[in-house]
Amino acid sequence: xNFKRPRGTAxxxxxxxxxxxxxxxxxxxxxxxxxxxxxxxPTFEYTNLFQRGVGDETDIVQKEMYSFEDHGGDNITLRxxxxxxxxxxxxxxxxxxxxxxxxxxxxxxxFRYERPQAGRVRQHHQFGCEAIGxxxxxxxxxVIELGWKYISDLGIKNVTLxxxxxxxxxxxxxxxxxxxxxxxxxxxxxxxLDRDRLKRAPLRVxxxxxxxxxxxxxxxxxSVDYIGGETKEHWDILLSLLxxxxxxxxxxxxxxxxxxxxxxxxxxxxxxEYEPVDAGGQGTLLAGGRYDPLIGIxxxxxxxxxxxxxxxxxxxxxxxxxxxxxxxxxGPDVVIVALGxxxxxxxxxxxxxxxxxxxxxxxxxxxxxxxxxxxNKQNASNVVILGDREVESGVASVKSLSQGGEQTxxxxxxxxxxxxxxxxxxx
RNA sequence: GUGGGCGUAGUGUAGAGGUUAACACGCUAGGUUGUGGCCCUGGAGGCGAGGGUUCAAUUCCCUCCGCUCACCCCA
Numbered sequence: 001x002n003f004k005r006p007r008g009t010a011x012x013x014x015x016x017x018x019x020x021x022x023x024x025x026x027x028x029x030x031x032x033x034x035x036x037x038x039x040x041x042p043t044f045e046y047t048n049l050f051q052r053g054v055g056d057e058t059d060i061v062q063k064e065m066y067s068f069e070d071h072g073g074d075n076i077t078l079r080x081x082x083x084x085x086x087x088x089x090x091x092x093x094x095x096x097x098x099x100x101x102x103x104x105x106x107x108x109x110x111f112r113y114e115r116p117q118a119g120r121v122r123q124h125h126q127f128g129c130e131a132i133g134x135x136x137x138x139x140x141x142x143v144i145e146l147g148w149k150y151i152s153d154l155g156i157k158n159v160t161l162x163x164x165x166x167x168x169x170x171x172x173x174x175x176x177x178x179x180x181x182x183x184x185x186x187x188x189x190x191x192x193l194d195r196d197r198l199k200r201a202p203l204r205v206x207x208x209x210x211x212x213x214x215x216x217x218x219x220x221x222x223s224v225d226y227i228g229g230e231t232k233e234h235w236d237i238l239l240s241l242l243x244x245x246x247x248x249x250x251x252x253x254x255x256x257x258x259x260x261x262x263x264x265x266x267x268x269x270x271x272x273e274y275e276p277v278d279a280g281g282q283g284t285l286l287a288g289g290r291y292d293p294l295i296g297i298x299x300x301x302x303x304x305x306x307x308x309x310x311x312x313x314x315x316x317x318x319x320x321x322x323x324x325x326x327x328x329x330x331g332p333d334v335v336i337v338a339l340g341x342x343x344x345x346x347x348x349x350x351x352x353x354x355x356x357x358x359x360x361x362x363x364x365x366x367x368x369x370x371x372x373x374x375x376n377k378q379n380a381s382n383v384v385i386l387g388d389r390e391v392e393s394g395v396a397s398v399k400s401l402s403q404g405g406e407q408t409x410x411x412x413x414x415x416x417x418x419x420x421x422x423x424x425x426x427x
Numbered sequence: 428g429u430g431g432g433c434g435u436a437g438u439g440u441a442g443a444g445g446u447u448a449a450c451a452c453g454c455u456a457g458g459u460u461g462u463g464g465c466c467c468u469g470g471a472g473g474c475g476a477g478g479g480u481u482c483a484a485u486u487c488c489c490u491c492c493g494c495u496c497a498c499c500c501c502a
Contacts, residue, residue, distance in 0.1 A: 059501080118495085124502065287502065375463065
């Protein structure tokens with residue numbers, strides 16, 4: 001019987017780690033530049049947090065959660081997204097007593113029971129940012145800028161920003177009812193799939209992939225025409241702030257997309273999405289929006305907030321597609337090739353070299369040729385050759401693989417070898 | 428949940444109803460004294476599982492399992 005990894009999960013092998021390191025490092029750097037601080041929340045939560053926070057009617061809650069009852073009878077769910085947990089932590093730890101807004105970011109695995117396909121798996125990882133406690137559109141612009149800088153610092157090009165305002169819950173009622181009316185009038189022009197959708201979630205008809213529907217959606221009532229007062233002002237200010245960004249980031253631009261809606265219940269006002277211009281099915285790299293209602297929904301004081309989530313696997317797919325160079329990890333500074341009875345001396349030398357902070361690996365005890373090949377495959381900078389001769393004379397041969405094979409006699413002493421290796425340098 | 432495609436060494440591929448299933452990369456052992464890469468030679472390792480058709484199935488058929496792509500939905 002062979003064991004296999006569960007469906008929709010992945011082993012991230014050593015050869016792939018440079019991509020992950022690049023993404024983690026960039027995310028960490030950019031978030032820090034914007035004053036966001038890292039938060040880690042548990043991998044699982046009580047199920048009702050997501051039922052309430054994400055929304056009972058959403059697909060995520062309806063059919064995608066990894067839920068189970070633990071031994072004490074509590075209902076537990078592996079987190080399907082990050083925002084609800086961060087907000088729970090904000091309330092639970094009294095972060096509303098810190099200066100507002102509280103800026104936080106996370107990098108963590110998410111779990112959803114779905115059929116895997118390109119860009120979609122059951123365990124995926126997200127980098128997310130949340131700015132909690134400030135209603136000002138300046139924060140909306142900040143989060144959008146952060147997302148832009150993250151993507152461009154990763155080295156990804158040709159990404160577009162789609163933007164929309166969903167308005168506020170009160171005003172949205174009129175909008176949805178007009179939208180419903182509009183699509184119902186054209187119901188006979190809609191494919192069956194979208195007629196069903198119309199009954200379930202009229203907003204979602206807008207972002208249908210069916211070409212017939214798309215044409216209708218273009219002419220449908222627009223959410224931004226239904227916002228007024230403070231909400232409209234918020235939107236207008238946001239747009240002017242985004243226009244300002246263009247002068248700093250030459251490639252930055254945004255497209256107002258009236259068809260952009262959200263699957264989770266907690267969003268209001270600003271929603272946005274970054275996606276490659278040539279994106280296929282599951283192309284969204286980063287998506288977010290304002291979720292002013294959420295903290296109230298899960299039991300906190302009404303607190304405005306905005307944030308985004310970004311799929312790391314999708315980002316890496318795009319990095320590979322665009323052939324972004326992510327660098328390769330260096331090999332060890334030293335591989336020790338031991339011959340004859342020098343095994344014990346080699347092991348001692350390895351320990352001393354590591355104590356001197358020289359990255360050192362012992363070659364497997366095989367023939368010299370095999371050990372040399374091994375050192376080469378490890379991408380070692382240097383080989384220290386240690387046989388009975390060297391142990392007796394107290395002088396080791398140090399060969400610099402990276403410097404074309406130049407060989408030097410060095411006293412058989414960790415500090416001397418360390419000094420030599422450093423002076424030779426690598427590549 | 429629905430629909431399409433595909434399952435041959437670790438990876439990528441070739442193959443044919445009939446002897447020992449091929450090639451490349453990778454792994455491993457060597458190429459006369461204790462020196463890597465390039466080159467050369469050898470070795471290990473495989474037809475997803477079960478059933479059916481047939482004298483004979485890895486090849487044809489069915490079922491299952493797995494992978495993959497798309498829809499739904501989403502990062």
